[in-house]
Amino acid sequence: MTKAYPRVLTVSPKELLVLRLLLREDELYGLQLVTASKGRLKRGTVYVTLGRMEDKGYITSRAEPAPPGAGGLPRRLYAATPLGRHMFAAWTSGATQLVPELLP
Amino acid sequence: MKLPGSRLRAIAARPFAAETMARLVDPAIADLQAEYAEASRRGPRWRRTAIRIRGLIALVTMLAAHTIHRVSLQGVSLDVRLALRLLVKHMGLTLVGVVAMAFAIWCGLLGFELYVQLMRPTMPLEGGDRIVGVVMTNAADAGEDTPTLHDFTAWRTALTSIEHVAAFRSRELNVIVGDEAAEPVEAAEITAAAFQVTQVRPVRGRTLIEADEKLSAPPVVLVGEHVWRTKFASDPGVIGRELRLANVAHTIVGVMPEGFRFPWAQHYWVPLKLDVVNFDRRQSPSVRVFGRLAPGATLETAQQELGVLGGVAAAQFPDTHTHLRPRALPYIRSVFGGSYSSSSERVLITQILGTIVVMLLVLICGNVALLLFARATTRETEMLVRAALGASRGRIVAQLFVEALVLAVIAGIAGAVAAQAAWGYIFDVVTFTIFEEGPVPFWLHRDLSPGTIPFALLLTPVAAAIAGFLPGLKVTRGLGARLRQTTPGGGGLRFGGMWTVLIVMQVAVMVAVPFFLHIIRAEKARHTEALTAGFQSGQYLSALVSLDWNRTPGSTVEQFVARLSRGQQELERRLEAEPGVLGVTFADRLPLKDITNSSAQLDDGGRDHWVSREWIALDFFDVMDAPVLAGRRFHSGDLLQGARSVIVNQSFVRLVSGGRNPIGRRIRYRQDEPWYEIVGVIEDLGVGASEQDPRIHHPIGPGRSHPVQMAILTSSDPKLFASRLRTIATAVDPQLRLTEVMPLDQARASSFKLLEMLFRTIGMLAAIVLLVSLSGIYSVFAFTAARRTREIGIRMALGADRRQIAAVMFRRPMIHVALGVLLGLVVRVVMLSDDISPGDLARLAFYGLVVAAVCALATVGPVRRALGVQPTEALRAE
Numbered sequence: 001m002t003k004a005y006p007r008v009l010t011v012s013p014k015e016l017l018v019l020r021l022l023l024r025e026d027e028l029y030g031l032q033l034v035t036a037s038k039g040r041l042k043r044g045t046v047y048v049t050l051g052r053m054e055d056k057g058y059i060t061s062r063a064e065p066a067p068p069g070a071g072g073l074p075r076r077l078y079a080a081t082p083l084g085r086h087m088f089a090a091w092t093s094g095a096t097q098l099v100p101e102l103l104p
Numbered sequence: 105m106k107l108p109g110s111r112l113r114a115i116a117a118r119p120f121a122a123e124t125m126a127r128l129v130d131p132a133i134a135d136l137q138a139e140y141a142e143a144s145r146r147g148p149r150w151r152r153t154a155i156r157i158r159g160l161i162a163l164v165t166m167l168a169a170h171t172i173h174r175v176s177l178q179g180v181s182l183d184v185r186l187a188l189r190l191l192v193k194h195m196g197l198t199l200v201g202v203v204a205m206a207f208a209i210w211c212g213l214l215g216f217e218l219y220v221q222l223m224r225p226t227m228p229l230e231g232g233d234r235i236v237g238v239v240m241t242n243a244a245d246a247g248e249d250t251p252t253l254h255d256f257t258a259w260r261t262a263l264t265s266i267e268h269v270a271a272f273r274s275r276e277l278n279v280i281v282g283d284e285a286a287e288p289v290e291a292a293e294i295t296a297a298a299f300q301v302t303q304v305r306p307v308r309g310r311t312l313i314e315a316d317e318k319l320s321a322p323p324v325v326l327v328g329e330h331v332w333r334t335k336f337a338s339d340p341g342v343i344g345r346e347l348r349l350a351n352v353a354h355t356i357v358g359v360m361p362e363g364f365r366f367p368w369a370q371h372y373w374v375p376l377k378l379d380v381v382n383f384d385r386r387q388s389p390s391v392r393v394f395g396r397l398a399p400g401a402t403l404e405t406a407q408q409e410l411g412v413l414g415g416v417a418a419a420q421f422p423d424t425h426t427h428l429r430p431r432a433l434p435y436i437r438s439v440f441g442g443s444y445s446s447s448s449e450r451v452l453i454t455q456i457l458g459t460i461v462v463m464l465l466v467l468i469c470g471n472v473a474l475l476l477f478a479r480a481t482t483r484e485t486e487m488l489v490r491a492a493l494g495a496s497r498g499r500i501v502a503q504l505f506v507e508a509l510v511l512a513v514i515a516g517i518a519g520a521v522a523a524q525a526a527w528g529y530i531f532d533v534v535t536f537t538i539f540e541e542g543p544v545p546f547w548l549h550r551d552l553s554p555g556t557i558p559f560a561l562l563l564t565p566v567a568a569a570i571a572g573f574l575p576g577l578k579v580t581r582g583l584g585a586r587l588r589q590t591t592p593g594g595g596g597l598r599f600g601g602m603w604t605v606l607i608v609m610q611v612a613v614m615v616a617v618p619f620f621l622h623i624i625r626a627e628k629a630r631h632t633e634a635l636t637a638g639f640q641s642g643q644y645l646s647a648l649v650s651l652d653w654n655r656t657p658g659s660t661v662e663q664f665v666a667r668l669s670r671g672q673q674e675l676e677r678r679l680e681a682e683p684g685v686l687g688v689t690f691a692d693r694l695p696l697k698d699i700t701n702s703s704a705q706l707d708d709g710g711r712d713h714w715v716s717r718e719w720i721a722l723d724f725f726d727v728m729d730a731p732v733l734a735g736r737r738f739h740s741g742d743l744l745q746g747a748r749s750v751i752v753n754q755s756f757v758r759l760v761s762g763g764r765n766p767i768g769r770r771i772r773y774r775q776d777e778p779w780y781e782i783v784g785v786i787e788d789l790g791v792g793a794s795e796q797d798p799r800i801h802h803p804i805g806p807g808r809s810h811p812v813q814m815a816i817l818t819s820s821d822p823k824l825f826a827s828r829l830r831t832i833a834t835a836v837d838p839q840l841r842l843t844e845v846m847p848l849d850q851a852r853a854s855s856f857k858l859l860e861m862l863f864r865t866i867g868m869l870a871a872i873v874l875l876v877s878l879s880g881i882y883s884v885f886a887f888t889a890a891r892r893t894r895e896i897g898i899r900m901a902l903g904a905d906r907r908q909i910a911a912v913m914f915r916r917p918m919i920h921v922a923l924g925v926l927l928g929l930v931v932r933v934v935m936l937s938d939d940i941s942p943g944d945l946a947r948l949a950f951y952g953l954v955v956a957a958v959c960a961l962a963t964v965g966p967v968r969r970a971l972g973v974q975p976t977e978a979l980r981a982e
Contacts, residue, residue: 031135043132043158044165051127061131072107072137073130 009056011087014049017041019058019080019088027077050078058084108140108156109133112163120167128170132163168192183503187510190479197479197879201472202515204876205567208468209512209519212563213556214530217523220553222534225436227547228363230303236266236406237394237438244427251430252388257380258417259393259430265401265409266432270297271376271391272367277652278834278841279372280348281335285830288841290543291325291349291372298373301396302366308332309343309358316357316375325354328371329362349374350652351838367392368439369543385424394435406432436547467613469570470606471876476508477575484579491583500583501576508572509565516564523560524552604920610876611924615951616931639695639728639789644848645822646694647829649675650811652839669807671837676806678832679816684825687727687817691720692809694848695728695790704800706760707770707779713760716797717773719804725751725786727817735767735784742783742803749803751784756798771800815848822847896971906971913967918960925952 011019021036022028030050034041041049053059060081063074080088109132116129136159143152169192191198227235238259240249251259253271260269272294278286299311307329316324325347327335336342346353354374365371378389397406410430417425480487487500528550535544651668672690679688703712722738733754742749750771757766770779780802788797818825826845833840899909929952 029135029138030131031139043162045169047128047132047166048170050131054127072141073113073134075134075138076131 009087011058011091012049014041014045015053015056015058016088016091018046018049018053018078019084022059022078022080023085023088027079029075029077033078053084056083057081058087107137108159109136109163112160116167120170124170128166129163132159132166136160136163165192165195183506184510186503187507190507191510191514194479197475198511200876200879201475201511201571202518203872204468204472204879205512205515205571206518206522207872207876208567209516209560209563210522210526213519213523213552213560214527216559217527217552217556218530218534220555221548225545225547227435228549229366231396232547233434234397235301235394235435236397236403236432237392237435238266238410239431239433239438240428241431242427243429249428250390251393252385253378253380253383253391254385254388255417255430256391256393259410259413262413263395263406263409265398265406266395267398268297268300269393269395270295270301271393272298273376273389273391274367274370275350275374276650276841277350277372278348278839280351280834280838285827286834286838286841287830288843289372290370291374292367292370293376293378294367294373295376297395298366301394302364304361304364304366306358307361308340309356311358311360312373312375317377319377319379321375321377323349323352323354324357324375325349326358326360326373327356328360328364331371332359348838363546365543365546367394368545385421392439394438403432403434436545440545466570467609468876469567470574471610471879472508472511472567472571473574474606475879476504476511476571477578480504480575480579487580487583497580497583500580501573504576504579505568505572508575509568512564512568512571515567516560519563520557520560523556527552607920608924608927611921612928612931615925615928639730641695641790641849642847643817643819643822645816645818645825645829646844646846646848647814647816647842648811648844649690649814649833650841650843651837652841665807665810667807667837668810669805671840672806672812674836675814675833675840678836679829682825682828682832684819685816686819687723689721689724689727689815690804690806690809690812691718691724691815692804692812693718694813694815702773704760704771704773706766707772713798715756715760716799717802718799719802719809721806722803724801727815728789729817730786730789733785733787734765735782737784738801738803743805747803748778748780749783750780751786751801752782753786753797753799753801754788756800757785759798811843909971910967914960918956921956921960925956928952 017037017040018033021033025032025036028036030046031043033050034043034046050059050061054061058081059078061076061078064077066072066074113125113129113133117125120129136155139159140152140155143155226232229235238251240251240255241247242249256269256271259266263269272292275291275293277289277291279289279291280286294312295317296312296314305311306326309326312324312326315321327342327347332338332342335347336345339345342356342359345356347356348354349372360373376391378391380388383389397403410432414425414428414430417430418428490500491497531548531550535548649672651664651671676688676690679685701714702717704715705712720738722740722742725732725737732751735751738749738751741747752760752766757763760766761769766782766785769782771782772779780800786801788799816822816825816829823846829845830842833842896909896913899912
């Protein structure tokens with residue numbers, strides 16, 4: 001029989017960087033995150049990281065309404081969730097793992 | 105404004121899930137488009153281009169990373185995951201490796217396809233492997249011959265191991281539908297049994313039946329689906345309609361399905377109306393005989409039976425059949441004989457093709473092995489740690505093999521896709537080489553054969569084994585000893601003699617390859633030059649004129665010649681009356697077209713010379729606007745019995761008569777024939793300034809050459825006159841056939857086309873070889889420089905001069921390059937052994953210098969990096 005383990009939340013250095021940048025500004029585009037990271041986040045991987053963070057519940061995103069007359073796809077803005085803020089705070093206070101069931 | 109990413113999004117939308125598109129791809133493309141739009145408003149053009157390229161690379165990288173992540177979640181083994189990650193991490197190496205291996209696999213697949221289609225063709229018919237042909241072999245000269253109508257009649261009744269014995273002969277005829285101009289086609293006169301042999305049913309109407317073969321039967325024709333579609337607009341009521349073949353009205357009785365072009369490329373089938381009673385055995389017409397092996401019979405049993413029948417015929421008809429032996433062959437071989445050669449020749453060709461493919465695989469995969477070895481050396485520490493943790497040498501080699509296999513799988517897919525795309529082109533080259541402008545047999549196809557993909561599956565692990573095992577074995581040799589020395593990264597690894605040989609050979613190839621390109625380019629230039637030599641070839645329309653010859657009992661050659669002569673003269677008269685036509689002339693061969701060489705001797709008793717012979721109409725030089733340089737033109741008296749006047753060209757004067765005036769001199773082709781007298785000298789026509797082509801022109805009257813080439817000088821674009829020409833020819837004589845109708849400057853297009861294809865193929869091959877070789881050399885030199893970091897640091901600490909260090913670093917690579925250049929030069933000099941001019945030597949030296957410079961460039965980066973190393977860093981590396 002498979003033993004049920006509680007879900008353990010982890011954070012990678014890249015995810016922490018994204019959280020730090022998002023906590024500094026309210027909302028950012030993926031490309032703005034790349035620019036703000038001063039090269040530590042790459043164009044080719046930032047969206048994969050953001051997608052994974054959304055899965056973990058650290059960030060949320062919304063499609064920005066396109067300005068009138070603009071062509072192209074609507075851009076996506078990313079923001080940190082309360083869980084993401086907790087995660088960042090816990091990390092900066094020294095914890096490396098959190099059990100979500102224990103979070104307030 | 106076209107925003108970047110739209111096309112990539114459309115492509116990605118197919119394999120990726122909607123969620124992936126919404127969360128990964130769309131935000132990335134939206135950001136890219138916004139950045140691009142912003143740059144369009146303010147930035148310069150180059151910046152927009154840079155944004156587009158950078159953005160697209162990032163998108164592709166992201167999709168690749170996502171795919172790898174997804175694959176790794178699906179339980180793929182650790183080795184494969186690691187290999188996939190390394191592929192992304194070393195993107196440059198991955199690209200070069202994939203391109204190189206894909207190229208090797210691509211060559212292998214195309215070689216295999218060529219072998220399958222040309223050497224082991226199969227009939228795309230139900231039970232096609234049981235269709236056999238019967239040929240005659242002549243025991244006296246070992247030659248192959250076609251059987252006669254009498255042989256066919258005898259075999260049809262006697263053979264039991266071959267059923268539905270049928271016969272056909274190919275006829276080139278003019279077809280006329282309605283009021284259209286005549287079009288030359290190749291039709292098959294065929295017996296009704298053929299359709300029982302092929303077992304193909306018509307899509308409309310019926311096939312030919314035995315009653316159609318009677319001489320008294322009304323003329324009928326069976327047409328192909330292509331004819332039905334193009335000539336009759338797929339008319340459902342086509343059965344019963346008429347068309348004219350050789351100016352005889354034939355009723356259409358059926359339509360055969362698309363793709364059916366039996367016996368090889370025919371679209372029209374008419375009954376073979378030859379009754380053996382009308383022909384003497386000695387003048388029996390030739391026919392091709394075929395049939396289907398009876399149930400239970402084999403090629404061997406059929407051969408035995410034919411052997412008996414052959415013996416009976418030899419006894420009955422010793423004057424004609426003493427040396428003739430009937431022989432049963434697979435159908436395609438029976439039709440094309442020499443093209444589909446004997447089994448020993450097939451083995452030889454297979455061996456040659458196989459050797460080329462294996463050599464390419466080994467050479468290119470050897471290069472990839474070099475790259476992987478260079479990469480593996482940077483992971484020496486990792487391997488030592490794995491060995492320390494208990495991994496065996498086999499385990500580590502297996503991991504390197506898996507890495508090469510992943511690379512090979514990607515290359516295999518790319519190679520197979522590229523082979524499918526390129527096969528059409530290769531098919532055109534090959535069929536053009538074999539059949540020129542003629543029809544291509546229906547069993548050859550422009551798609552890859554079903555067996556080719558399994559072959560690709562076989563080639564992929566072979567490529568991986570070559571590229572993976574060698575570096576694996578090399579890099580893990582002495583792993584235990586290195587482990588005991590506890591000096592990870594300390595450089596237990598060295599490039600051995602094998603790699604040195606590989607590099608030297610690569611440089612040699614780099615020097616030798618441009619040689620082929622140079623030869624082809626020179627050949628192309630010669631052809632181009634010839635096109636403009638002597639006359640305005642673009643103003644002439646050329647055509648090959650021939651006449652349907654109904655070899656009915658009682659018809660004579662004289663009647664045929666008289667009819668051809670009348671047709672030719674009438675055609676000339678009507679054409680000259682056309683507005684826009686400035687002149688019409690005839691010859692057995694036109695300038696720029698193929699020539700025939702003969703050996704000729706001048707009356708000075710000197711040596712024999714190779715010359716070209718041409719038979720031309722009296723007005724040929726007038727229409728060609730070729731001035732007579734000495735002597736006179738031809739006149740009607742030159743056609744009289746006993747007149748033996750010839751006109752020669754400038755090349756003849758230069759090469760054969762040694763620059764002396766040849767007027768009045770005599771020439772002959774054989775010792776036992778009378779002399780011809782040279783009466784004029786004409787300038788070279790269609791001969792490039794860089795080539796020499798001595799020609800002798802003989803006069804010829806109308807109807808004396810069959811087929812005959814016609815040249816029409818027009819005042820406008822000659823192509824526009826082509827359809828009018830056909831109309832006029834049909835009006836003159838519906839059985840006058842015009843083929844190869846094209847502007848004269850395209851007459852060399854065939855050889856041009858082949859050269860162009862060859863040039864492109866070798867160019868592409870050269871580019872890939874150069875790319876792979878340069879990457880191999882670069883990685884080796886980079887590796888060497890990296891391994892000597894400590895040595896350089898110590899030298900620098902001891903106060904060595906930077907130039908001295910650079911010299912030390914360059915010495916070994918340059919020795920390799922010099923050896924390679926030397927070897928390449930030797931190869932080229934051997935290949936140029938016939939004629940080495942100072943220009944050739946200069947070119948050889950130039951190629952050598954270019955390759956040396958390119959190789960030096962490849963070493964600049966590593967050397968500069970090595971010189972930038974601080975002594976303390978170098979020592980700390982230990």
